[in-house]
Amino acid sequence: MVMGQSREPAAALSIWLKVLSAGPIAILVGLIVVLSIAAPHFLTPRNISNILAQTAVIAVVAMGQHLVILTRGIDLSVGSNLALATVTGALVYQATGSEVLTILAMLVSGAGVGAINGLIYTFGRLPHPFIITLATLSIAKGTALQLADGRAIPGMPESIQFLGGGSVLGIPASFFVVAGVAGLILTMARKMVWGRWIYAVGGKPEAALRMGIPVRGVLISTYVMAGLCAGIGAVLLAGRTDAGSPLFGNLLELDTIAAVIIGGASFLGGRGHIGHALVGAVMIGVIRNALNLLNVDIFFQLIAIGVVIVLAVEADVLRTYLEGRVRTLRAARLQ
């Protein structure tokens, strides 16, 4: 008997499970340490502020995506949804000149596309949200191109420019938006019945139905939230670029899904929290920023992020496997 083989193998496995769940944070910290040595400019206040600003859009939209993924779903439409929202906002601003109406238009546009996703997914009795959100990806993109005539529409009110590109004491204003949204979603997901229902639906949909949880309503609400987050992301991006454009948000669905998974939430649903989405978003931001600083080819960035996604999903598979082992060992010990 080796010393390391403890009397209770289940306990040893439990420790590995804890290590796995702390993985994403550890990797992020490690990444930051390595990069700050490799690239001297990496840890300067100016660059950190840059990373935060660049990450804000992905982070906000990823938080919405994370709610959908918690219910075993996926929202492929968030990128196009965001593009349509910026165009809608730009047009409303041109027509009315009202800042409030412009922001409102972007949020309503985002939440509206989300509601369509949710309603058609549940009441259309689709087997999986993949198809409907793929369809709205195309429809929203087409509508945005049509409305904007294929071009960017310049001009955003100052308040939106401030939210997207301004800063307070060197900290980007968008950071505060991200923090506010995170606080709100965290409260709803952890402290309110609604959040508990999301986890229940993601954990076992059939059981949720039998326990009297309004499964359809819960599902629809997550797509509305994902859409709303895309609308908030639209405000930030339109503000940063001072424009609305149908070409915004390209591949944002992949970035946000990647952020949620890299951050450590389970693709199988029911497991994960807002921190996962944020850690994942920052990790993507850090990788992009660092590869830029190190003058690595932009094509390589896509490859690097893809590789990280595979590793993250494998970690999730490993976690599920270990849990199964722990359960079997515990049961065996009771016999």
Next chain:
Amino acid sequence: MTNPVVLSVRSATKRFGPVLALDDVSLEARAGEVLALLGDNGAGKSTLIKCISGVHQIDSGNIAIDGVATAIRSPGDARTAGIETVYQDLALFDNLTPAQNFYAGREIAVPAWLPRGLRFLKSRQMDEETSRVLDRLKVILPKQDATVALMSGGQRQAVAVARASVFARKVVILDEPTAALGLRESRKVLDLVAQLRDEGNAVILITHNMEHVTELASRAVVLRQGRKVGEIIPTKTNQQELVAMIVGA
């Protein structure tokens, strides 16, 4: 000295297309008694309990609780009527803790004037209530604040049975609660069933294990091909007779 009838099913009939799943089945469950529901696979046991627990609805016949005819159209209706069901596949949420599982779909939350989904959870109260129940039922778990994913089959079954016991006010239905368990874990679950009975619930137990039937049940109803073919008081001596009824020999 007979206990009062809590649940009575009269002439229940249920069709699935051309298949007659239940044909004029009647039974009574009494407070403080275990009623065993026996039958081969496909005999109609599961259909019958799904009708009682609101997953299906009977086509004709009626179900009465405490002598009052009650329409059970959904699992919610059944629960409101005081009927709790422990399903074979447990209906547990792996990603939630025992307390979160206990209260899933009926969370204790405030304030009452908000729509249910927007209320704030009273987590501590639910945790305390849950550990009180688990203590009372002598269910020992490795960690009460860990998700049930890491628990053994017996512990999970115990959590499911305990959950039913909290909310059942009249009837507890258990669908093969020991099916996937080893000897010692089965023993614990059977003790729980006995405890539910002693607390005054009418317990309906579906099982294939005749030992468990003779040990716990005061009466046994046998179904075959959707029909009730017998009702007897199970004893150690008439096990052969029971088995013969089940297989129709």
